[in-house]
Amino acid sequence: MSKRTIIPFGPQHPVLPEPIHLDLVLEDEVVVEAIPNVGFIHRGLELLCKRKSFTDMVLVAERICGICSMIHGVGFCQATEEVMKLEIPKRAEFLRVFWGELSRIHSHILWLGLAADAIGFESLFMHSWRVRELVLDIFEETTGGRIIFDVCKVGGVKKDIDDSTLQRIMKQLTEVETEYKKLADVFINDYTIVHRWANIGTLSKEDAHVLGAVGPCARASGLVQDMRQLGYGAYKNLDFEPVIETAGDCYARALVRVKEVYQALDLMRQVANKLPKGETEVKVVGFPEGEFFTRVEQPRGEVIYYVKGNGTKFLERFRVRTPTFANIPPLVHMLAGCDLADVPAIVIAIDPCISCTER
């Protein structure tokens, strides 16, 4: 009977973008079980709905996380608009999709850099973040902010993109795509990366379904699950297929994210071609009364918002269940039986966004 030791992983670790604590129970360098522990960034943001009016809560929702900021704003606005039975203009829906897909490209390129850093490939990490800077410049040009955009509001969007700027941005995106192709080639074909990530942290299709995996984690195991197929916003007018892989290991998750960047660029081109003319916002009259659950696809997976209003300007309840929160049970399952040296690669493969997890 070999001796069991417990090693703490986190809350500070070079591979983690945000603090999470895992107690790893080891038998001779093989992890037997992992016990997660969250709560380092619990700010109680959901309670702020009682103190900030529902129009100000968009600002709070956007600041739950820095990487997934845009889509948190879109989800909250969508939930409140459904409660108030507001129909927002078509141009606003298309613009939200435009910025949402750009946000997805930014998040995936950021993840690719972090994942390369996790296995020690620092030059690839620096080049990925160099390509990310080109995307952040587009954000700053159109919304005014690099990370927090402040562009969503209940009733539409606050800013507009005129035609000449849109044409210029599409040209910049072709440059981004050319630069990105060189990186994607390394991620897909490089010997070191394939060797470090293949057959590590395997999650079968049945386990992914039972444990409630969402996002690229689920799609890499063969589950067809993409909330954009629900057709919210402008997605009902756009054409796309979810990116699916079947291997279920860390390499498959990386492949799903690499291919989703191409899918997002294609969706942005469709939006630029189909962008209708018109208003960008609708006046908000009255207060929300009622409740609604809305599901939106973030770069990390399915996020569900619950908004309940009671007829005053303060909401009764605002609840966010983020994808990383749902991906913790699959993480605990994947860590059982792996080597200690593979733990950072597995943890980064679920794309942990812990500020979202404990808002």
Place this chain on the structure above:
Amino acid sequence: MSDFLKMSKTVIEWVCKKPFCKMYPVVPGKVYDKTRGCVMNDASKCTLCTLCDKKCPTGAIKVDRTGGTWEINHFQCIMCNECVTNCRPGSLTMENKHAAPAAKKEVLSMNVELKKPTPKPAPKAEETKAAKKTDTKTKTKPASKAEKKPEQTKAKKIKSKKDEKQ
């Protein structure tokens, strides 16, 4: 073998190029027209209506009507643009340069002098009064007496206007 050298092309390309990183703060950062940098107030246009104080979600702007001050804490401001959109006299603007970093959190305070509502002819009467006072000193008595009369009538006119207003 080629699988090992996938990255080498990019590495060699960037060894020969100029570095992508800029020498900030020696080279200033790139800003665009829409960049949300910091909120500035034009004291000459501000009317201390306190709308920005009420709309600010973080409480970064504090307006004191009686004291005549408008304060902003740039470190608390989240650049959400609510104050600028709701500013009635149009004195608030969102600059595209960011507020300078500092060792301590400072509050930027400015005194706003509210323009007192004065009728339009009043400045002219004052100017003519001042001009005529200097003139009366040098001129002879009968001329000064004749000039005093129109002044008195003008002064009476001003008083009556003030009475009307009150």
Place this chain on the structure above:
Amino acid sequence: MVEQQEIIAIKVNDLLGKVSILKADGYRLVQICCTRTDKLTVDYTFDDAKKYKFLDYRIELPLENAELPSITSIYLAAFIYENELHDLFGIKIDGIAIDFGGKFYRIDEKQPFNNPKIANGEV
């Protein structure tokens, strides 16, 4: 409307039975959420993986001394949601597969979301 949403009110005693029927039908657990008004309303949200069909079971509990059975025997992934309910709302859930005993979120205040002063925005 984005999607049709079905919210069904059930009793505490029927919970385990109905959830096991859903598990057999291939539904997956989306989230467990709680709202505090004059009572505690717990929502169990499920989703049919093939059709993205949304189904919600709603249970109403009293504000104090609320108790629920754990569904971790059916859906293991529920342990994180149930620990969160216990830490933030003070609901007693017996039989959680991995029970953190109140230390899931390391917070100073006990059951902050169920505290009338904090939850109503007075503090």
